[in-house]
């Protein structure tokens with residue numbers, strides 16, 4: 302069908318509501334997509350639903366279950382991803398449930414790139430006489446599901462690179478001291494970023510100098526987040542906060558030259574070892590997603606990790622938290638080892654900005670992430 306302006310503005314309103322509902326579950330759904338659904342009759346919402354995590358009801362099924370059988374007949378269903386129709390999975394297929402419920406119109410932005418279900422709902426809807434349309438709110442919906450889309454199209458973890466810096470882009474003073482560049486509000490914000498991720502990753506230099514815990518300690522929602530340390534030789538102090546908490550919070554060391562004795566010590570401490578060259582981001586991110594179900598990894602420093610990720614072109618987004626301070630030339634730079642002429646400088650797209658006390662969080666998407674919608678067939 303083709304849109305007229307009045308129809309599309311109403312449809313946009315309800316699709317935006319789906320995104321708001323979907324985003325409430327950020328941090329809980331991995332490796333699944335963020336999905337919200339609203340069912341509308343005579344211009345009013347009669348039911349809403351959202352997907353709350355793997356194995357739990359899909360957004361459409363959740364919304365259908367909250368409305369009476371009679372009211373569903375002839376209603377319109379909005380959802381921010383093509384409804385699924387495959388059956389070899391944990392939950393029943395949604396397209397069939399929508400048809401069975403007597404819904405007569407379905408609106409969603411784009412097809413689900415999951416090859417098991419992509420495009421299959423068309424026939425189900427056509428056979429049931431359901432009028433379906435897509436193509437609205439594609440960009441916003443793709444950005445909301447950037448983690449899922451990257452996971453499914455590239456078969457690797459999505460990378461959120463976070464750095465706390467001064468106004469002159471320094472992450473520590475010349476003695477290596479970085480506590481604390483950013484303020485309390487930023488601290489809480491970082492814990493919410495950890496919650497939205499499946500793993501938090503640092504280099505062995507940061508592990509040694511900061512002795513961090515990398516757990517979630519603030520905020521309403523808590524979950525065990527996997528901590529990852531990169532070290533070719535498997536260097537991590539047995540008395541460090543990370544090693545000491547490995548029995549309660551999963552800890553992985555990534556290295557390719559870990560001596561057998563060291564590997565035995567790590568195993569005794571409850572630390573998992575992944576044998577991989579930590580400079581080979583492509584292989585590492587593929588292993589983290591396909592073998593460890595890590596959909597989104599948050600990297601928290603330092604400058605070596607940030608520099609090498611940008612060089613590899615695999616920093617999918619960069620979240621800079623900038624404090625109103627200056628440290629000067631001798632202090633530690635944010636991105637080590639980069640050297641681009643201006644004409645080749647990697648460019649990012651500003652996605653969001655947020656004031657955090659006297660700091661500012663600047664959230665940039667890589668060109669690849671910003672272009673994800675171009676990969677999608679509406």
Ligand code: AOF
Pocket residue numbers: 333334336337351352354355356357358359360361382383384385390391392393395413415418
């Ligand atoms: C979700 N939530 O609301 C929708 C999804 O293993 P399952 O049964 O949870 O199926 C997961 C797949 O279902 C997922 O990869 C995606 O293709 C499709 N749609 N998934 O988790 C939802 N609508």
Ligand code: ZN
Pocket residue numbers: 359360361384385386393394395396
């Ligand atoms: Zn479904």
